Each structure stands twice: as structure tokens, then as C-alpha cells.
Amino acid sequence: MKPSSLLFLLSLFLFRANAQNLQQRIITSDIKNFWTAYDKIKETNDSTLHIGYLNDLFIDKGTDGLKSIMQAREYTAKSYLDAIYHYPLFWHSIRANTLRADEFADSIATEVDKLARIYSKLKPAHIYFTVGALRTNGTTLDGNVLIGSELALADENTVSSEFPKALSHLKTFFKSNPINGTVFLNVHEYVHTQQKSSIGYNLLSQCVIEGVAEFVAVTVTGKPSPSPAIHFGEQHFENIRSVFTRQMFFEDTGFWLYSNAENEFKMRDLGYYVGYEICKQYYKNTKDKKRAIDEMINLDYNNPSALYRFVDHSRYFNKPVSKFYREYDNSRPTVVGIKEFKNGNKKVNPDLTQITIKFSSKMDKRYRNFEFGPLGETHVLKIKEFTGFSEDGYSASFNVELKPNTRYQLLVGSGFRNENGMPLKPYLIEFTTAD
16 A cells, blocks of 8 residues: 555544544533423423423533533523523524534534644533523633524524514524534634633733634634624724724723624624734734644733734734823823822821712713722722712712721722723722821
């Protein structure tokens, strides 16, 4: 036998062995358990029996994947029962599709094997097709892929007419036939299991995390992203980039990710596009393509220096990220003082009942937040009542009850925003009361 033929047979054997191994790690038993519980619940109107059926036949028999998706999305037995009670037409319409989960095992195994070819450090992960309560089609936790089959396997015929406004985005989602993107979704989520973190420290960080998974999934499958946000973003490159540059350092993801919030683009999840575009350009600008994939997946997304270098190399922005950050930081509102005493005072009158903080710019009265200081809960300045902002928005007051000879701290957090949406620079209130 020729050496080339032997190598071909060996690679074919290894491919089949890897595919078979992954198929054994694709677990779908939660789906059948859910429908067994569902059918028993539908047999009676006794709500006491309902909770028992759900626990005994579904939750208690659940896989580690079910436990993980419940933890990740804060599902409870009540979450499931509420969904069952309120959306009977939906559940009836999705049932047959969820029972098709096993059909995707071969294709998923094939694509994950392709991923291993371009990323040699690939770690094994289990894939759980489970059932959730309408909060995610796919996520990860503890190195495993968690698929919410009631959403991931939906199609254009899945009924959404019962859904409230909070779930209105699912109507559009179902029209996109998500079941057709099941394999792609699994590759995307599998990439997340390989990354250093799935949670970024700000909007830019989180978008790159999602963008890496999306771009690698596109590269592996050879298929375009099924996300409408990617196609929309490519048609509105300049406008999206312009708005993103003003918000990318925000600590919350706003309308860019995982949100139905109204926005000027009338499109959700545009953060996926921004992250995807950054990765696409990074890949284009790196000669060694395999190394580029390795660097994307192993990037320390929560290290600003590493993140900035990565984004700068993509040349997505027209100037270094550090310059944008300086501009952002200089434009943030600040606390300019406390009306009743100088911050740091060690002889504050313990009879003081109200504190007023003053801001450098007019604040948006819808937003505020306070946090513990470095000394923690034992020294926190407790707010009895937040009495509100001044009419002009340049100050805010709250009532307190102080004790003599006590050290207090309270962090005025970045949840405060000015009228332009810029988050406040955190400000530590710290003082000690007199004897």
C-alpha cells in the first residue's frame, strides 16, 4: 500500500473516531423527560401535582446540562410552569422539532472536527440539548454547551402569538428558521467553551468575546452567520462604528447585546456584528491564519492592554483604542463635591440626616447606583431614602441615619449617567462622624 494511501486511511479512521467520540458527548435525554412531564401536567388541573410532575419527571432526572442552563438563566420550576400555562400553542408547535435533536449529532461532530483542525488546542466539551423557559437558545457554563431546544429548534411555523411584548423579538427570530442554524449555533457555543472568559468587563470586551465565536463558526462551517445583525451591520458599517465608538467603554452592554431595547438602528444584537467585523479584519491582517485563530480564542479579553492590541491590529477603528479611551474618560461626568461637608472629613456631625452630592454636568434622572466601598458592608453608609435629583439635574440627595464616632464609606457608581448617556466616574464618599 502506498504511504499516501495509508495516511489517508489513518486520517479517515481518526476522523471517524473523533466524530463518534463527540456524538457520545451530545446528550438529549432532557427533551424526552420534559415532554413526559408536560403530558402528565396536561392531564390534570391540580397545580400541586404539576410541581411534583415537573420535579420528579424532568428536573430531578435532569442532566448536568439542565442543571447548568437553569443556573445560567436562573430558571426555576415556576419558570417552566408559567411558560407551560401561558403558551400552550407555542409548546404544541415546537414539540416535534425538539424531538429531532438527535438528527444533528453527525453534522455537529463533523464541524467540531473541522474546528480541531484549525485550532489544535481544542478541549473536549459536552453538548446538552435541553429545554429552557424561553431565555436562551444557547449558552455555556463550566466548559459545556447548553442548547435551549425550545428556541434553537424553532422554525417559521412555531407559534408566537401568545407571547407578551417582552418576548416580541422571538417572533422575528422564529421567522429566520433558527433550526436551520443549529449546527452553526453549536460551533459558536463550542468556541465559547475554549475561551478564557465568556463575560467581558465592558461593551467592547463582550463584543469581541461574541465576535470571536461568531467569526470562528463562520470560518469552520464555511457558511455565513444566520444572525440578521451581521448582514445588517455589513450594510451600515460607518454609522454603526460611529455610534459604537462613543459607547464601547460602557460597563453595561446596552442595546448592543442580549436586549430588545429601542435603538436608532431598529436592530438587536449589533454587538455581535461589531465583534465579528473586528475579528474578520484581524484575520485578514494576519498572515498566519492558524495563528490568528489561536490568538482570537486565547485572547485575555479582560486585559485592556491585550484587548486594545488585538483591536488595533484589526484596524477596525481609524485610530488606536487608547486614544478613544482617553477621550471617553475625559468626557465622563464627575462628582464635584458634597454639599454638607468636605469629603474625607473626620468630624462630621452625627445629627446630619441628609447628604447632597453635586455633579459636573446635568444628569439623567432615570439612572443611579450605589455600591460598597473598599471596607465593605460593615462600614457602608446606608441610605434610608433616595429623595431624588435637583430640578436642574446637577445634584442628588438622600437621607441617612448616622452614629457617633463611626467611619462610613459609600461608592457613587457608574450607574449614574449624564444626559448624553456618559457614565459617571465612580466617586468614593468617605467620612467619620464626631463623638
